[in-house]
Amino acid sequence: MGNRPAEDTAIISETELRGIVAQILERNGCRSEVAEILAANCVGAERDGSVSHGLFRVEGYIASLRSGWVDGAAVPVLEDKAPGCLAVDAKNGFTQIALDLAREEFTARIRQNGIALLLIRNSHHLAALWPDVEPFAEEGLIALSMINSMTCSVPQGAKKPVFGTNPFALAAPAGKEGMLVFDMATTTTAHGDVQVARREGHMLPPGTGVDRDGNPTGDPAKILDGGALVPFGGHKGSLISLMVELLCAGLGGGHFSWEFDWSGHPGAATPHTGQIFIGIDPSKAGGLPFGMRAETLVEKLREAGLSHLPGRRRHDLRAARAGQVPVAAARLAHLRDLAEG
Ligand code: NDP
Numbered sequence: 001m002g003n004r005p006a007e008d009t010a011i012i013s014e015t016e017l018r019g020i021v022a023q024i025l026e027r028n029g030c031r032s033e034v035a036e037i038l039a040a041n042c043v044g045a046e047r048d049g050s051v052s053h054g055l056f057r058v059e060g061y062i063a064s065l066r067s068g069w070v071d072g073a074a075v076p077v078l079e080d081k082a083p084g085c086l087a088v089d090a091k092n093g094f095t096q097i098a099l100d101l102a103r104e105e106f107t108a109r110i111r112q113n114g115i116a117l118l119l120i121r122n123s124h125h126l127a128a129l130w131p132d133v134e135p136f137a138e139e140g141l142i143a144l145s146m147i148n149s150m151t152c153s154v155p156q157g158a159k160k161p162v163f164g165t166n167p168f169a170l171a172a173p174a175g176k177e178g179m180l181v182f183d184m185a186t187t188t189t190a191h192g193d194v195q196v197a198r199r200e201g202h203m204l205p206p207g208t209g210v211d212r213d214g215n216p217t218g219d220p221a222k223i224l225d226g227g228a229l230v231p232f233g234g235h236k237g238s239l240i241s242l243m244v245e246l247l248c249a250g251l252g253g254g255h256f257s258w259e260f261d262w263s264g265h266p267g268a269a270t271p272h273t274g275q276i277f278i279g280i281d282p283s284k285a286g287g288l289p290f291g292m293r294a295e296t297l298v299e300k301l302r303e304a305g306l307s308h309l310p311g312r313r314r315h316d317l318r319a320a321r322a323g324q325v326p327v328a329a330a331r332l333a334h335l336r337d338l339a340e341g
C-alpha cells in the first residue's frame with residue numbers, strides 16, 4: 001500500500017459529488033429520491049474515510065441495477081406489527097429507502113415505549129451501517145442495528161462458508177463526548193476491504209481468511225477466488241454472526257445469507273437480505289442521565305490510556321474536511337463520464 005505511486009487527487013465539494021453519484025444512479029434506474037438517499041450515503045462514507053463502502057461501491061450499485069437484481073424504483077411498504085414493532089417490506093429495493101420511510105414512526109414508537117424494534121426485509125444493502133444508526137444518537141436515542149450479507153464466512157468448526165460478513169453497529173449519545181458509534185463486520189474484516197486490498201495489491205494479516213482448500217491465508221486473491229473469510233475471535237465472533245443471521249433472517253423475514261441466488265444477474269453486488277434495528281430511549285430508563293454515565297465511561301477509558309474512541313476518527317475527519325472530499329482525479333473523471341453517459 002505504502003509503495004503505490006501517489007495519484008493525482010482532486011478536491012470536490014460533497015454537494016457536487018452527491019449530485020454526480022445521484023445522476024449515475026438515476027441513469028441506471030433509481031427514482032430520484034432513491035438516488036439522492038444512496039448518493040448521500042455513499043459520499044458520506046467516502047468523506048468519513050470509510051473507503052470500502054464509499055465511491056468504491058458505485059460500480060456494484062450499477063451492476064445490481066442494470067442486471068435487474070435490485071429495483072431502484074421500488075416503493076417500500078410500512079407495516080404496523082405491534083406498539084413496539086414496525087416492519088418494512090422493501091419490495092426488492094434498497095434498505096436505506098425502507099429505513100427512511102420508517103424513521104419518523106420508528107422514532108415515535110421508541111419514545112412512546114422506551115424501546116422499539118424495526119424489521120426490514122426483501123431489501124438490499126451495500127453500505128456501511130454507521131450512517132443508519134448515527135441519526136438516532138443525534139436525537140438522544142440509542143440504536144443497535146444488524147444486517148446479514150452474502151455467504152462468504154466459514155463458521156468456526158465448519159468446513160464451508162455459511163454466514164455473511166454480518167456487521168452490527170451501535171450508536172449512543174455520550175453527553176459532552178458527543179456520541180459513541182461502532183460498526184463492525186463479524187468477520188476478521190469486511191469483504192469490501194478484501195476487495196480493496198486486492199485492488200491495491202497488499203496482503204492482509206495471516207489468517208484473515210482461508211484459501212479454496214481451507215488453509216489459512218492473508219492473500220486477498222486467495223480469499224476472493226474460491227476461498228472465504230472467517231469470523232473474528234474464533235467461536236465467539238462466529239456465534240455473534242449466528243445471532244445476526246437468526247435475527248435478520250429468522251426474526252426479520254429476510255433471506256439467510258445463503259438463501260438468495262444472484263448467479264443470473266452478472267456483477268450483482270447487493271446482498272438481498274434483511275436488517276433489524278433496536279431503538280432505546282435512555283430517558284425512559286430512570287437512574288442517572290445516560291449521557292453522564294457514558295461520559296464517566298469515556299473518562300475511565302482515557303485514564304486507562306485508550307485514545308481511539310469508536311466513531312471519533314470519522315467525525316474528526318468529517319470536521320477537518322469541512323464538506324470537501326478528496327478523490328483520485330482519474331476516479332472522479334470516470335464518475336463524471338458515468339454520470340453524463
Ligand atoms: P473495522 O474493523 O475497520 O472497524 C470496526 C469498528 O472498530 C469501527 O467502529 C471502528 O471505529 C472501530 N475501531 C477500529 N480500530 C479501533 C481501535 N484501535 N480501537 C477502538 N475501536 C476501533 O471495520 P470492519 O472491517 O469490521 O467493517 C467495515 C465496514 O464494512 C463497516 O462500516 C460495516 O458496516 C461494513 N460492512 C457492511 C456490510 C453490509 O452488509 N452492508 C457487511 C460487512 C461490513 P472507527 O469509526 O473509529 O474507525
Ligand code: PYC
Binds near residue numbers: 052
Ligand atoms: O464489505 O462485507 C462487506 C459487504 C457486504 C455487503 C456490503 N458490504
